[in-house]
Amino acid sequence: MPIRLLRGALASLAFVVAALFAVSAFADDVMAVPDSGNLVDYRGQDGATGTFRITGATDGTVYGTGIYTDDSDLATAAVHAGLVRPGETRDLTIEILPGRAGYQGSGRNGIRSGDYGQWEGSFKFLDSASAADAAPRGRTLPDPGDLRGYRANVGQTLNFSVTGTTDGVIYGDGVYTDDSTLATAAVHAGLLAPGQRGVIAVVVMPGQQHYVGATRNNIDSRDYGAWDGSYRFAAAPAPAQSPDAIPDPGNLTAYRGRNGQVFKFSVVGNAQGTVYGDGIYTDDSRLAAAAVHAGVLGNGESGIVAVEIMPGEQHYDSAYRNGINSLDYNAWQGSYRFVQQ
Numbered sequence: 001m002p003i004r005l006l007r008g009a010l011a012s013l014a015f016v017v018a019a020l021f022a023v024s025a026f027a028d029d030v031m032a033v034p035d036s037g038n039l040v041d042y043r044g045q046d047g048a049t050g051t052f053r054i055t056g057a058t059d060g061t062v063y064g065t066g067i068y069t070d071d072s073d074l075a076t077a078a079v080h081a082g083l084v085r086p087g088e089t090r091d092l093t094i095e096i097l098p099g100r101a102g103y104q105g106s107g108r109n110g111i112r113s114g115d116y117g118q119w120e121g122s123f124k125f126l127d128s129a130s131a132a133d134a135a136p137r138g139r140t141l142p143d144p145g146d147l148r149g150y151r152a153n154v155g156q157t158l159n160f161s162v163t164g165t166t167d168g169v170i171y172g173d174g175v176y177t178d179d180s181t182l183a184t185a186a187v188h189a190g191l192l193a194p195g196q197r198g199v200i201a202v203v204v205m206p207g208q209q210h211y212v213g214a215t216r217n218n219i220d221s222r223d224y225g226a227w228d229g230s231y232r233f234a235a236a237p238a239p240a241q242s243p244d245a246i247p248d249p250g251n252l253t254a255y256r257g258r259n260g261q262v263f264k265f266s267v268v269g270n271a272q273g274t275v276y277g278d279g280i281y282t283d284d285s286r287l288a289a290a291a292v293h294a295g296v297l298g299n300g301e302s303g304i305v306a307v308e309i310m311p312g313e314q315h316y317d318s319a320y321r322n323g324i325n326s327l328d329y330n331a332w333q334g335s336y337r338f339v340q341q
Helices: 003-024 074-080 148-153 182-188 287-293
Strands: 030-032 049-055 067-069 089-100 119-125 140-142 157-163 175-177 197-208 227-233 262-268 280-282 302-311 334-339
Touching: 049 074, 074 089, 148 197, 148 227, 157 182, 182 197, 182 227, 262 287, 287 302, 287 334
Parallel strands: 030 049, 140 157
Antiparallel strands: 049 089, 067 119, 089 119, 157 197, 175 227, 197 227, 262 302, 280 334, 302 334
């Protein structure tokens, strides 16, 4: 018999024997993960079950959710399923399944599994009714870098052990895009100092239409448009809100033509950003900076501002006010001004 076929036959026999031992709950029924890190060697033994000793990892490739392709890295799939933490070792029971016509990827527990089409073999963990349960609530998780892998956990509060840093890139203020560096956002929010280690609680949020940057604790966060996932810190105050206030849209070009209407916006004043005009501003002027320029908000102050939409002007004057130099500009299609509430 060729060596390759002999190896496969012995592996198959070992799996069947381990499955029989599992029924009797013998102590020696637990198998090591194959050197390949996956279960391709057990393909075709549909319905067979066995117990493997698995140490969670985050560096492998995984396809599917709940049911995984048999070439998925077993240690990483176990973390994705919420059954072990990275570096934690547990004995997990697995059932071999036939191939499927398609596999749906997802982000769970810091792991992003991939989509895939038809594949010849699959497996699932029997230690959980579904891979979607057992989100790591109440546990302290290692720093994942950012929160993209937790996009499916909207509404949950997760704890991470993080060391503050100023090196990462972040977008937003109070609410951050989920690709923002967690350790840098924690410093920006004032929860950690650079180099300080601590456990921070993070609320996973849905995507926002716009993120407004701000300078806080010597870190510049950036503006961004629509993004699919967000987070905020549970210990940090949420941006000021009002039942009839609209989140800061960045600028007011989307409101052009609604002349005479007054809108209320929830804004954090920011001295950074381009502003054209004085008292009456071009509608592409940054709202948070114009509010500081107009004296409606201080730099970093949260509040509700009332804005009247106006038609375009033939000219906009510049002025230096409240630490901001606005610019002059000629004819523009839309304007706004701040009004008393």
